Amino acid sequence: xxxxxxxxxxxxxxxxxIASLNCTYSDRGSQSFFWYRQYSGKSPELIxxxxxxxxxxxxxxxxxxNKASQYVSLLIRDSQPSDSxxxxxxxxxxxxxxxxxxxxxxxxxx
Amino acid sequence: xxxxxxxxxxxxxxxxxDKSIKCEQNLGHDTMYWYKQDSKKFLKIMFSYNNKxxxxxxxxxxxxxxxxxxxxxxxxxxxxxxxxxxxxxFCASSQARQGGxxxxxxxxxTQLSVL
Numbered sequence: 633x634x635x636x637x638x639x640x641x642x643x644x645x646x647x648x649x650i651a652s653l654n655c656t657y658s659d660r661g662s663q664s665f666f667w668y669r670q671y672s673g674k675s676p677e678l679i680x681x682x683x684x685x686x687x688x689x690x691x692x693x694x695x696x697x698n699k700a701s702q703y704v705s706l707l708i709r710d711s712q713p714s715d716s717x718x719x720x721x722x723x724x725x726x727x728x729x730x731x732x733x734x735x736x737x738x739x740x741x742x
Numbered sequence: 743x744x745x746x747x748x749x750x751x752x753x754x755x756x757x758x759x760d761k762s763i764k765c766e767q768n769l770g771h772d773t774m775y776w777y778k779q780d781s782k783k784f785l786k787i788m789f790s791y792n793n794k795x796x797x798x799x800x801x802x803x804x805x806x807x808x809x810x811x812x813x814x815x816x817x818x819x820x821x822x823x824x825x826x827x828x829x830x831x832f833c834a835s836s837q838a839r840q841g842g843x844x845x846x847x848x849x850x851x852t853q854l855s856v857l
Contacts, residue, residue, distance in 0.1 A: 640782075666845065675832060675848040676785070718783055722846075728838075729775060729798050730846055732785040 635659060636733035638721050644739045651708040653736050655721030658702070664724040665697055665704045670735065671717045680706060711740045745769050748833045748849035755823055756857055763818045763852045765833030773797075774816035775834040775846065776808060785832070791816055792838065823856045830854070 637656045645651045653667075664683050668676035682688045682695040682704065694707040704723075708715055718735040725731055748765040755761055767774060775798075776788040790798035791810040805821045816833060830851045836844040 664844070670783070675851050676846075677848070678845055681845060720783075720785065722785075724844065727798065728773065728792070728844070729787040729790045730844075731787070732777075734782055734784040 635725070635731050636721055636723060638719075638733035638736045640734060641737040642739045643736055644741060645711050646741050647711060647713060649711050651711045651715065651738055651740070653706040653708075653719050653721075653738065654703060655705065655733055656703045657721075657723055659723070659725045660699075660702065662699075662723040662725050665695070666722040666724075666730065667693075667695060667704075667706045668720040668722060668732075669717045670720055676720055708738075711738075713740045713742050716740045744850075746833060746835050746847050746849040748831075748852055750852060751850060752853050752855075754855045754857065757823055757825060759823050760819070760821045761823060761854070762820070763831055763833075763854075765816045765818075765849055767814055767833075767835040767847075767849075769835055769837070769847060771835040771837045771847075772813055773836050773838055773844070774810065774813070775836075776816065776818050777832045777834060777848075779830040779832060779851070781829070789816075789818075820854075823854075825856050828854055828856045 667680040670676045680695040692709045696705045720735045721733040722730040746767045773792045775790045789808040794810045833849040834846045
């Protein structure tokens with residue numbers, strides 16, 4: 633079982649819709665969770681982080697964490713074509729380096 | 743004033759050659775990393791240095807040798823390059839925080855192509 637699982641996609645949503653990206657993980661000791669966005673040919677950039685169960689909102693982005701069910705999700709409201717990218721889920725299992733999922737490709741259709 | 747800079751951006755070389763990738767960060771972070779991203783976008787940790795000390799050394803062929811002359815620099819030297827080494831190599835840095843709440847900041851990546 634992979635440490636971090638993501639559906640590779642592509643996830644296609646129309647412009648203005650809510651995009652929902654999901655991530656499950658296997659290590660119950662994971663404490664910190666991150667979402668990175670990576671445009672084609674570019675480096676990953678941090679867009680959200682969450683440490684506690686529940687929701688965390690930042691602009692159009694909401695991260696949701698459920699440690700009991702071992703999943704973390706990212707909601708993007710009012711999706712824009714510029715949101716089209718690969719979204720990488722990452723977590724810190726205490727090894728002092730983030731473990732990444734293989735990413736979900738999001739396509740926002742104009 | 744790039745935060746994490748790595749050079750070169752592209753590296754095309756023949757099998758068997760030796761090459762180096764350099765990385766520098768000006769964020770004042772104490773930890774630096776090398777990640778490898780394969781063609782399926784999977785980012786895998788290779789090495790991590792904290793204040794010039796190697797703290798993570800994943801199962802990487804010993805043809806790969808990191809060197810950290812100071813906490814702002816982390817270089818990666820690769821000997822006897824093989825076709826399977828073709829990938830994008832990302833340098834990253836972070837500042838150690840309690841509870842492991844470290845946010846990684848990535849360099850722009852080095853696209854290595856071994857022919």
